Amino acid sequence: ALLLSGLALAAVCVFVFLRLESWPARTARQSTAELERLGKDLRNAFVDVAHLQPRITINNRVYLEQTTPTSELTVLSRRVEVEHELQHTWAGSAKHLKLHGTFAVKAGFDLRQDLSVDVQPDAIVVRLPHAQILGVEEQQVEVLALENGFWNRVSANDVQAELATLPQLARQQASEDGLVSQAERSLQQQLDARIHAPQPLRVIFGPPEDKDPR
Numbered sequence: 001a002l003l004l005s006g007l008a009l010a011a012v013c014v015f016v017f018l019r020l021e022s023w024p025a026r027t028a029r030q031s032t033a034e035l036e037r038l039g040k041d042l043r044n045a046f047v048d049v050a051h052l053q054p055r056i057t058i059n060n061r062v063y064l065e066q067t068t069p070t071s072e073l074t075v076l077s078r079r080v081e082v083e084h085e086l087q088h089t090w091a092g093s094a095k096h097l098k099l100h101g102t103f104a105v106k107a108g109f110d111l112r113q114d115l116s117v118d119v120q121p122d123a124i125v126v127r128l129p130h131a132q133i134l135g136v137e138e139q140q141v142e143v144l145a146l147e148n149g150f151w152n153r154v155s156a157n158d159v160q161a162e163l164a165t166l167p168q169l170a171r172q173q174a175s176e177d178g179l180v181s182q183a184e185r186s187l188q189q190q191l192d193a194r195i196h197a198p199q200p201l202r203v204i205f206g207p208p209e210d211k212d213p214r
Helices: 002-050 156-176 178-195
Strands: 055-058 061-064 072-090 091-111 116-118 123-128 134-146 201-205
Touching: 002 055, 002 061, 002 116, 002 178, 072 134, 072 156, 072 178, 091 156, 091 178, 134 156, 134 178, 156 178, 178 201
Parallel strands: 055 116, 123 201
Antiparallel strands: 055 061, 072 091, 091 134, 116 123
8 A cells, every 4th residue: 555655646746747847838838829819819900900911920930921902091081171372463464363172181001111010928019100191182172263464364374383282282281280190199099999918019100120230
């Protein structure tokens, strides 16, 4: 009986020893599996929000490569109204042209630039290019004033020049009103609402990270 007890105790010790010895490897496998599941969740979140799969790395190993079914992601669109006028006097003859334009200015991200997600046990880091004005779409243009001088008349070139100025003014006004920074905040809020992970989420807007510094 004493011999059997000794053998049983020895067997238990060996079992405990083997379990302790293999614990780091088992923990690492479990941790990697959890990070990979999180990587899939992140991929699905970006497909829902941005309609693309970003480049995802897990513990510095590439897990998914980026796919870009669309080149741009529009996050915000704002209605912008602007006016511009031409007043010119020549030899005592004055002409006057004033236009009012309504535009839809769209802000978002150029997805042809670097977009990456780095998943680590202690953090998730998303890197995106800065937001920018993606487009200015004309909705309506009104002629508020068109007055010809006796020999100084509004020409077709005058009208074309004024029409070309209006979208530039709309783009400038939207930028000055902070549409670009609002687009970045909007995307971050969408990602925060969509991604539920135990690690903190950091969204970094800027140029691609230099992977091979010289």
